[in-house]
Amino acid sequence: MPRTQDKKIHLAAFVTAGPGRPGGWRYPASESGWLDAAYYQGIARTLEHGLFDLAFFADILAVPDRYQGSNDTQLRYGALGSLRLDPVVVLSIMAAATKHLGLASTRSTSHYEPFEVARSFATLDHLSAGRAAWNVVTSFQDAEARNFSKKQQVPRNKRYDRADEFLEVVFKLWDSWEDDALVFDRQTPLFADPEKVNYIDHQGEWFNVRGPLNVARPPQGYPVILQAGASDRGRDFAARWADAIFVSHDSFDSAKAFYTEIKDRARSHGRDPDSLKVLPAATPLVGETQAIVEEKDRALRALVDPHAGLSTLSYHLDVDLSAYPLDAALPDIDVPGVQGHYHEVREATDRDRLTLRELGKRYGSRYEGDLIGTPDKVADGLERWFRGGACDGFMISAPFQPGGFEDFVRLVVPELQRRGLYRTVYEGKNLRENLRLARPEVGAWRARAAAHASKEAA
Numbered sequence: 243m244p245r246t247q248d249k250k251i252h253l254a255a256f257v258t259a260g261p262g263r264p265g266g267w268r269y270p271a272s273e274s275g276w277l278d279a280a281y282y283q284g285i286a287r288t289l290e291h292g293l294f295d296l297a298f299f300a301d302i303l304a305v306p307d308r309y310q311g312s313n314d315t316q317l318r319y320g321a322l323g324s325l326r327l328d329p330v331v332v333l334s335i336m337a338a339a340t341k342h343l344g345l346a347s348t349r350s351t352s353h354y355e356p357f358e359v360a361r362s363f364a365t366l367d368h369l370s371a372g373r374a375a376w377n378v379v380t381s382f383q384d385a386e387a388r389n390f391s392k393k394q395q396v397p398r399n400k401r402y403d404r405a406d407e408f409l410e411v412v413f414k415l416w417d418s419w420e421d422d423a424l425v426f427d428r429q430t431p432l433f434a435d436p437e438k439v440n441y442i443d444h445q446g447e448w449f450n451v452r453g454p455l456n457v458a459r460p461p462q463g464y465p466v467i468l469q470a471g472a473s474d475r476g477r478d479f480a481a482r483w484a485d486a487i488f489v490s491h492d493s494f495d496s497a498k499a500f501y502t503e504i505k506d507r508a509r510s511h512g513r514d515p516d517s518l519k520v521l522p523a524a525t526p527l528v529g530e531t532q533a534i535v536e537e538k539d540r541a542l543r544a545l546v547d548p549h550a551g552l553s554t555l556s557y558h559l560d561v562d563l564s565a566y567p568l569d570a571a572l573p574d575i576d577v578p579g580v581q582g583h584y585h586e587v588r589e590a591t592d593r594d595r596l597t598l599r600e601l602g603k604r605y606g607s608r609y610e611g612d613l614i615g616t617p618d619k620v621a622d623g624l625e626r627w628f629r630g631g632a633c634d635g636f637m638i639s640a641p642f643q644p645g646g647f648e649d650f651v652r653l654v655v656p657e658l659q660r661r662g663l664y665r666t667v668y669e670g671k672n673l674r675e676n677l678r679l680a681r682p683e684v685g686a687w688r689a690r691a692a693a694h695a696s697k698e699a700a
């Protein structure tokens with residue numbers, strides 16, 4: 243489906259509040275300020291200079307220990323889950339250094355309470371003048387459940403049941419203050435109009451919450467909702483609730499098939515499919531010349547131990563891959579964890595006949611989207627996916643931080659602008675407007691809940 247000229251690529255940045263990539267933190271040009279406010283503020287300024295829609299933090303609530311039944315490989319190799327700061331706190335620091343950049347954090351519906359989540363994101367939305375976004379995850383590791391006084395996680399379907407009700411409670415809490423409830427009239431006095439601040443009296447299967455929230459309705463109405471569900475239930479959840487979704491695909495064809503399917507699902511929930519943005523993960527490695535990029539690529543890959551990649555893949559799949567021989571291909575397995583990551587590695591293993599060792603090396607240094615080259619080549623790859631109808635934009639990861647983002651902003655952003663594919667200024671006054679999403683009125687969530695209920699009954 244060809245694109246109309248006025249649609250532009252949306253860009254989110256996958257920032258890690260820790261070392262993130264097992265080769266990236268060892269790369270000499272990377273910086274090690276994971277525990278410094280200035281490090282995150284610097285990244286935020288770079289992304290805003292590059293007119294990114296938002297900075298996004300994934301989150302993990304445990305140091306993963308699925309591989310070899312231990313967290314040794316995560317810690318030793320500085321893998322994805324080795325060190326993670328609380329992302330909402332980091333975003334507040336980034337908010338203070340920027341004016342337009344959206345600020346997105348993950349919060350788990352399985353381990354937090356709706357009141358805490360509604361309050362955190364309402365607060366961030368106010369303090370950033372409408373730039374907050376929440377990535378809704380249900381979490382998929384027993385290690386995380388064990389940090390929240392549970393023996394193990396509940397099964398996926400139950401997690402999504404809880405998540406559906408969690409979202410309803412959060413929306414009710416954000417709606418518990420009408421938009422004009424905060425009057426702040428010194429004379430009368432009328433600080434907040436009690437007629438416009440309402441109990442929610444939610445009583446459900448998972449939650450009993452009285453409300454109201456003690457924060458006024460967020461400037462965006464609801465902070466932007468992000469999601470990355472991959473299972474059938476996860477896709478349905480995303481199609482119902484999310485404003486934008488993150489996905490990872492190993493090929494244009496699978497990305498395009500997913501894009502078509504999820505937009506159809508959004509339609510079946512009574513939504514305009516354009517109100518759900520799809521952002522596949524992409525990790526460009528860019529340089530001024532092909533020779534520079536090839537040298538960077540070689541150096542980065544040499545720094546990745548296969549066990550580091552297998553450790554992270556074990557965490558993503560929730561399967562201990564150390565049970566399989568390193569020099570044979572990964573057999574077909576049942577995956578309780580992230581289906582999307584399994585499809586991605588299955589596709590790569592079968593196509594390229596990878597052994598597990600090679601897969602580990604590749605997963606540890608994986609650059610989604612095959613975007614390794616000069617600015618022109620990287621822009622060609624992004625343009626192909628966007629114009630070919632496989633996405634509405636991208637979730638850009640950096641092979642190393644913060645230099646990977648700096649290179650992208652310096653070299654690729656101007657090329658995308660020259661092609662008319664990317665904004666030259668922030669058009670909106672908040673994140674929703676930049677994403678071209680309407681501001682939800684009080685009660686807007688109910689239409690989606692009703693469409694869902696009638697679908698279930700059918």
Ligand SMILES: Cc1cc2nc3c(=O)[nH]c(=O)nc-3n(C[C@H](O)[C@H](O)[C@H](O)COP(=O)(O)O)c2cc1C
Binds near residue numbers: 382398476
């Ligand atoms: C780009 C991307 C980012 C994700 N970030 C997180 C995260 O920060 N924390 C988390 O627990 N899960 C994260 N996930 C996993 C998803 O939330 C989801 O649980 C997973 O895709 C499995 O989907 P399912 O629950 O429908 O099987 C992410 C997935 C993708 C593709």
